[in-house]
Amino acid sequence: MASRRQLLTNTAAMLGAASSGMWLPAHAQNAKVRIGLMLPYTGTFTQLGVAIDNGFRMALQEAGGKVGGREVEFFKVDDESEPSKGVENANKLVQRDKVDVLIGTVHSGVQMGIHKVARETGVLNIIPNAGMHAATRALCAPNVFRTSFTNSQPTLALGKVMVDKGHKKAVWITWKYAAGDESGEGFKEGYVAAGGTIVKELGLPFPNVEFQALLTEIASIKPDAVACFFSGGGASKFIRDYAAAGLAGKIPLYGSGFLTEGLLDDELAPSAQGIMTTLHYSTSLATKRNDAFRLAYAKTFKMQPDVYAVQGYDAGQLLLQGAAAVHGDFSNKKALYAAMENAVIDSPRGKWTMSKAHNPVQDIYLRTVKGKENVVLGVAAKALSDSGVGCKLG
Numbered sequence: 001m002a003s004r005r006q007l008l009t010n011t012a013a014m015l016g017a018a019s020s021g022m023w024l025p026a027h028a029q030n031a032k033v034r035i036g037l038m039l040p041y042t043g044t045f046t047q048l049g050v051a052i053d054n055g056f057r058m059a060l061q062e063a064g065g066k067v068g069g070r071e072v073e074f075f076k077v078d079d080e081s082e083p084s085k086g087v088e089n090a091n092k093l094v095q096r097d098k099v100d101v102l103i104g105t106v107h108s109g110v111q112m113g114i115h116k117v118a119r120e121t122g123v124l125n126i127i128p129n130a131g132m133h134a135a136t137r138a139l140c141a142p143n144v145f146r147t148s149f150t151n152s153q154p155t156l157a158l159g160k161v162m163v164d165k166g167h168k169k170a171v172w173i174t175w176k177y178a179a180g181d182e183s184g185e186g187f188k189e190g191y192v193a194a195g196g197t198i199v200k201e202l203g204l205p206f207p208n209v210e211f212q213a214l215l216t217e218i219a220s221i222k223p224d225a226v227a228c229f230f231s232g233g234g235a236s237k238f239i240r241d242y243a244a245a246g247l248a249g250k251i252p253l254y255g256s257g258f259l260t261e262g263l264l265d266d267e268l269a270p271s272a273q274g275i276m277t278t279l280h281y282s283t284s285l286a287t288k289r290n291d292a293f294r295l296a297y298a299k300t301f302k303m304q305p306d307v308y309a310v311q312g313y314d315a316g317q318l319l320l321q322g323a324a325a326v327h328g329d330f331s332n333k334k335a336l337y338a339a340m341e342n343a344v345i346d347s348p349r350g351k352w353t354m355s356k357a358h359n360p361v362q363d364i365y366l367r368t369v370k371g372k373e374n375v376v377l378g379v380a381a382k383a384l385s386d387s388g389v390g391c392k393l394g
Contacts, residue, residue: 032073033328036093038104038114039128041078044232045106047262049079052128052312054301056103059316062296067320068328075099079110086113094123100330101126103315106308108132108151108178118144124330128315129308133182136359138390142337145358147314147345149280150386151179152186154256157278157364157381158227159191162254167225169199171218174229175206183229183256191227199223209237215245226251231258236268243271252276257367257374262306264372272369278381280362281307281349282374293348305348314347318354321345357388 037056039049060072075097077089086109093099094117101124104114111130118125118141125144127135131151135144162170172187174180180203188198200221202214218226226247230238235258242248248271257279260272283294283304293313297305305313318340325339326332345352345360352362364381367374 032071033067033101033323033330034073034075034097034099035067036075036077036097036099036102036104038077038079038089038093038102038110040081040106041076043081045081048106048129048308051306051308052103052106052315054297055305055309055312055314056128056316058297058300059313059320061300063316063320068323068326068330070323070328079105079107081107081110083107083109083113086110087116088113090114090117094121099123101319103128103312105130111135115139115141115144122333124333124336126315126318128311131182132178133386136355136357136386136391137388140357140388140391140393142393143333145318145340145354147318147360148311149362150186150359151182152189153362153384153386154258154278154280154364155183155186155227155229156190157366157384158187158254158256159189159196160194161276161278161366161380162191162225162227163194163196165225165252167223167252167254168196169224170196171200171202171221171223171226172198172228173202173214173218173226175208175234176203177206179231180206180229187227187229207234209234211238211241212245215241215247218251219245219247223251226253228253228255228259230255231261232263235259236263239263239268239275240271248274254278257282257307257365260367260369260374262308264369264374266372269369269372275369276377277367277369277374278364279307279367279374280360280364281310282365282367282376284367284373284375285349285365286376287348287350289346289350290348307349310348314345314349314352317345317347318343352383355385355388356393357386357391358393359386359388361385 106129108130127146129148131149253275255277257277321343322336322340326336350363352360355361363379364384366377366380
């Protein structure tokens with residue numbers, strides 16, 4: 001056993017080395033930045049998780065593979081889109097793997113688990129998709145940032161578009177769950193403010209896709225237009241059922257951009273023509289920045305990017321800006337968070353900034369389905385910010 005004198009001597013030597021920059025703890029320049037990726041790598045949202053992972057890694061590779069001048073080590077956990085495992089899986093990365101930053105996730109229910117762990121441990125969390133309001137409203141936190149959207153942002157921009165086109169009476173339809181409810185909140189706010197009237201709100205339990213009875217009701221109501229929030233396989237079926245019910249040519253269909261995002265294949269495209277949506281990105285966005293991103297992504301991953309890849313890419317860009325400001329010292333939290341709060345992200349979606357509640361302030365585009373593309377018609381809302389109501393960051 002070492003003597004007390006030896007212990008004191010060794011301790012003094014270590015402290016002396018630290019003061020001269022020769023010895024530093026885990027946050028040192030010569031230690032790798034530990035990045036945890038908690039995303040769905042299996043199940044319904046696999047494609048989304050992979051796209052986010054791809055985009056995030058691509059951003060880092062473009063910066064030479066380093067973050068704040070330090071090499072990177074990745075730790076991955078498949079969150080399985082399972083809310084009941086959210087806290088457990090987040091703790092694997094934070095407590096077991098000691099990550100400096102946690103990137104995740106897609107599913108808002110799982111994100112609630114990550115959010116609990118982030119608030120309790122103080123680990124930096126960048127949300128690359130989940131749009132739940134609480135994360136950047138009532139439960140906002142200094143160490144939590146989002147690079148995607150709130151659930152109400154895309155639909156908030158939809159209302160004025162519809163009223164401007166003469167659709168003053170609308171039916172709203174969605175799944176009855178958090179994302180659907182919050183998307184509905186955004187639509188109602190924007191549509192009513194623009195002078196529109198929601199004549200009926202229709203819903204069915206998530207992930208039920210038996211739409212026929214509701215479509216029959218819409219046909220009997222005869223609104224000027226229908227607005228909705230659906231995504232994934234459910235959105236595909238809703239669009240096909242809407243067309244099959246004979247409504248496509250009679251009552252215009254509008255929606256949050258996730259209604260048609262990544263779904264326009266040979267089977268769906270014929271039923272989707274002319275559908276208008278609002279979202280913060282489209283692959284058809286005609287800018288040099290987007291063209292360069294699409295080309296680089298396609299070369300790297302042998303597939304086209306989508307909005308999820310862009311959100312992952314921007315999560316990487318946000319992290320890089322923050323880390324550069326503190327020269328890779330993640331223990332300098334005040335300066336790290338300040339740099340991220342003041343970041344200007346040169347994104348394929350267009351430049352955006354961070355709101356006081358740590359959510360993107362971004363353009364929302366009006367898009368229409370032509371062929372197999374969501375073609376941009378213009379900007380539906382410029383520099384749109386979520387309200388951030390209830391957020392108190394000091």
